[in-house]
Amino acid sequence: MIRICHMYPDLLNLYGDCGNITAFVKRCQWRSISVSVQEVSLNDRVNLREQDFIFFGGGSDRELKLIAADLTKRKEELIEAINDGLVILAICGGYQLLGHYYLARDGEKIYGLGLMDFYTQAGSRRLVGDVVIEMSIDGLPVKVAGFENHSGYTYLGSCQPLGQVLSGNGNNGKDGLEGACYRNVFCSYLHGPLLPKNARLTDHLIKLAMKKSGDNSQLRPLETELEDQACQVVLDRLGFKKITR
Amino acid sequence: MKLRLSTAIAAGKAAYWLSRFRGYQGSSLPGKVARRLYSGTLRDLAKQVRKGIIVISGTNGKTTTSNMVTEVLMDAGYRVIANREGANMIAGVTASFLLNAALRGSINCDYAILEVDEASMPLVMAEVTPVVIVLTNFFRDQLDRYWELDKIIAVIRDAIKKSKESSLILNADDPLVAQFRISTGLRSLFFGLSRQELSTSASSQTRESKFCPVCGTLLTYDYFHYGQLGNYRCPGCSFKRPRPQLESVELTYVPGGTNCRITYGQQAFDLAIPTQGVYNVYNALAAFLTGLHLGINPQSILSSLGRHQSVAGRMELFNYQGKPVYLCLVKNPTGFNQGITTLCAAAKTKDVLIVINDNEADGRDISWLWDVDFETLSADHRPYPCFICSGQRGEEMALRLKYAGIPIDKISVNQDIKAAINTALAGHADSAFLFSSYTALWQVHKLLKQLTAKGDPR
Numbered sequence: 001m002i003r004i005c006h007m008y009p010d011l012l013n014l015y016g017d018c019g020n021i022t023a024f025v026k027r028c029q030w031r032s033i034s035v036s037v038q039e040v041s042l043n044d045r046v047n048l049r050e051q052d053f054i055f056f057g058g059g060s061d062r063e064l065k066l067i068a069a070d071l072t073k074r075k076e077e078l079i080e081a082i083n084d085g086l087v088i089l090a091i092c093g094g095y096q097l098l099g100h101y102y103l104a105r106d107g108e109k110i111y112g113l114g115l116m117d118f119y120t121q122a123g124s125r126r127l128v129g130d131v132v133i134e135m136s137i138d139g140l141p142v143k144v145a146g147f148e149n150h151s152g153y154t155y156l157g158s159c160q161p162l163g164q165v166l167s168g169n170g171n172n173g174k175d176g177l178e179g180a181c182y183r184n185v186f187c188s189y190l191h192g193p194l195l196p197k198n199a200r201l202t203d204h205l206i207k208l209a210m211k212k213s214g215d216n217s218q219l220r221p222l223e224t225e226l227e228d229q230a231c232q233v234v235l236d237r238l239g240f241k242k243i244t245r
Numbered sequence: 246m247k248l249r250l251s252t253a254i255a256a257g258k259a260a261y262w263l264s265r266f267r268g269y270q271g272s273s274l275p276g277k278v279a280r281r282l283y284s285g286t287l288r289d290l291a292k293q294v295r296k297g298i299i300v301i302s303g304t305n306g307k308t309t310t311s312n313m314v315t316e317v318l319m320d321a322g323y324r325v326i327a328n329r330e331g332a333n334m335i336a337g338v339t340a341s342f343l344l345n346a347a348l349r350g351s352i353n354c355d356y357a358i359l360e361v362d363e364a365s366m367p368l369v370m371a372e373v374t375p376v377v378i379v380l381t382n383f384f385r386d387q388l389d390r391y392w393e394l395d396k397i398i399a400v401i402r403d404a405i406k407k408s409k410e411s412s413l414i415l416n417a418d419d420p421l422v423a424q425f426r427i428s429t430g431l432r433s434l435f436f437g438l439s440r441q442e443l444s445t446s447a448s449s450q451t452r453e454s455k456f457c458p459v460c461g462t463l464l465t466y467d468y469f470h471y472g473q474l475g476n477y478r479c480p481g482c483s484f485k486r487p488r489p490q491l492e493s494v495e496l497t498y499v500p501g502g503t504n505c506r507i508t509y510g511q512q513a514f515d516l517a518i519p520t521q522g523v524y525n526v527y528n529a530l531a532a533f534l535t536g537l538h539l540g541i542n543p544q545s546i547l548s549s550l551g552r553h554q555s556v557a558g559r560m561e562l563f564n565y566q567g568k569p570v571y572l573c574l575v576k577n578p579t580g581f582n583q584g585i586t587t588l589c590a591a592a593k594t595k596d597v598l599i600v601i602n603d604n605e606a607d608g609r610d611i612s613w614l615w616d617v618d619f620e621t622l623s624a625d626h627r628p629y630p631c632f633i634c635s636g637q638r639g640e641e642m643a644l645r646l647k648y649a650g651i652p653i654d655k656i657s658v659n660q661d662i663k664a665a666i667n668t669a670l671a672g673h674a675d676s677a678f679l680f681s682s683y684t685a686l687w688q689v690h691k692l693l694k695q696l697t698a699k700g701d702p703r
Contacts, residue, residue, distance in 0.1 A: 015613070016612030018616065026650075147609070192612050193615050233638065
């Protein structure tokens with residue numbers, strides 16, 4: 001059984017990001033992998049070490065501040081879990097929370113968890129639009145499509161990006177990088193939501209979460225025709241031929 | 246000054262006729278042209294409105310409420326200017342004035358009713374001074390344009406706060422709207438719905454903030470109508486649902502319409518509107534209270550609202566060879582969920598067509614489709630023989646249905662809108678429901694009109 005935590009769904013619920021949970025859960029269930037989904041909010045008791053996959057969505061500044069305070073109390077637990085192979089997907093605001101800090105327009109600094117080496121600062125221009133990136137999944141280059149909408153510009157330190165921007169802005173519109181990666185933690189600015197139409201990435205996360213849960217069996221392949229078609233609509237529009245090379 | 250205004254009006258009108266001639270709807274172009282020539286065009290024209298300007302904003306129900314208010318005032322014998330649907334930004338508002346202006350720069354009207362896009366409120370409020378501002382509700386909508394809901398609400402608040410002469414007409418049931426009395430300090434009147442049979446103790450669809458807009462504490466609810474609309478109060482401060490001056494206390498759905506008992510102080514009225522859905526009751530209440538506030542006779546308002554015909558694509562009914570066909574515009578999760586509620590309530594079997602575009606006016610970010618409760622349809626999908634998806638993002642829509650648990654053999658994508666509509670109409674189900682995003686609506690509407698007769702088949 002894969003144990004899933006949806007972190008702060010009442011606060012981090014912008015832009016249909018809950019579709020990521022839907023996609024992850026469905027692709028497990030279609031393979032008869034049992035899952036449990038627990039929603040965790042401020043002050044809720046949960047042992048993050050026992051989880052296999054946790055998800056953070058996007059939110060507005062006010063909510064991020066509340067969450068930063070709550071998450072700080074769970075930091076040690078989270079570090080242990082990540083070292084133990086916990087799979088995390090964090091989108092937009094959730095992504096920013098895992099870095100050092102977010103520097104707002106008015107100069108206020110909201111401290112993140114500092115789990116990963118990057119920082120974010122509010123930019124002058126909001127970065128909005130379709131995005132295609134290329135990332136590596138099991139050593140193979142795969143194109144991933146989504147929609148970005150953020151005014152925070154993120155700059156990576158020593159951690160790896162999720163992928164290279166082929167079209168769109170990504171982390172900051174300048175360095176050609178999108179998202180961040182560390183162990184089994186995946187961060188991205190891509191809404192859309194990200195997982196449903198990028199089934200290879202979803203399956204990759206499921207595989208890692210299975211392993212964390214102690215299940216080392218092979219992942220049964222599933223039909224991805226509709227998923228690929230939906231992804232291809234964005235690729236076509238931005239001039240890319242195929243999801244895989 | 247006068248000359249510049251006249252020139253701007255002439256140029257705007259010329260742009261209108263030229264764009265009409267070339268087959269465009271041309272709803273905002275005349276305004277753009279005029280404003281470029283003379284930036285005071287709207288200000289100068291709006292000043293001439295004799296009795297007052299009514300601004301209507303909010304997420305859902307702007308167009309229907311504006312039309313209702315316009316009908317109420319026209320039936321009461323007033324000369325009215327109103328902006329056309331889809332022309333609710335500053336250029337469109339300017340266009341609606343200049344198209345009604347004489348070339349010498351004068352307009353002849355008692356009231357102007359302006360539907361204003363949320364993000365355009367600051368610009369419009371800087372140039373016109375309304376006597377009444379109506380706020381319908383706030384839901385998440387087109388986030389690529391409107392950013393987060395909190396921010397757009399703050400922008401609207403700042404825009405109307407300075408308008409000290411305006412009265413607000415507010416939805417008491419939406420905490421995000423009701424807070425405007427406190428946050429603006431303006432004179433406020435409220436409309437609302439008391440507890441109904443269909444009210445629930447928990448809202449599955451609330452994705453908006455459930456926190457007190459004043460102090461940030463989690464709100465407690467006695468009941469919900471839909472979304473965050475209901476009877477709320479804050480355990481942390483004195484913020485709670487205000488007592489509405491105008492309240493619908495009893496709702497009955499009848500074929501093709503809705504009856505409601507309304508109280509207004511000591512008075513009670515029976516309102517019958519020929520449209521369905523609780524959201525239309527809210528629109529009618531907003532228009533009713535606006536009319537009363539402007540001194541219109543209640544009986545006259547009742548008969549105007551009783552004759553109201555729904556706007557294109559607001560659960561508009563067509564007849565295809567004896568089969569009822571409904572067309573519903575979808576713009577955001579709340580509106581789509583309301584449409585799905587109506588779909589579920591319809592008798593027997595129904596074929597479904599969903600057309601989703603992602604142009605600027607639809608919202609380029611379509612992730613909101615994943616916030617719509619399509620899962621309701623898969624719990625028992627027997628009444629739905631097929632789901633046809635079309636539009637620029639038809640594939641994403643199909644994918645959404647797959648992940649909502651609809652069997653994949655019931656889902657198809659057809660990029661040819663005409664063919665897709667034909668398939669939906671020719672289906673064997675007892676009725677057909679067509680959902681369309683904004684920029685596809687006119688095309689779907691036009692095709693439907695060619696293929697069907699208007700009105701109730703029974």
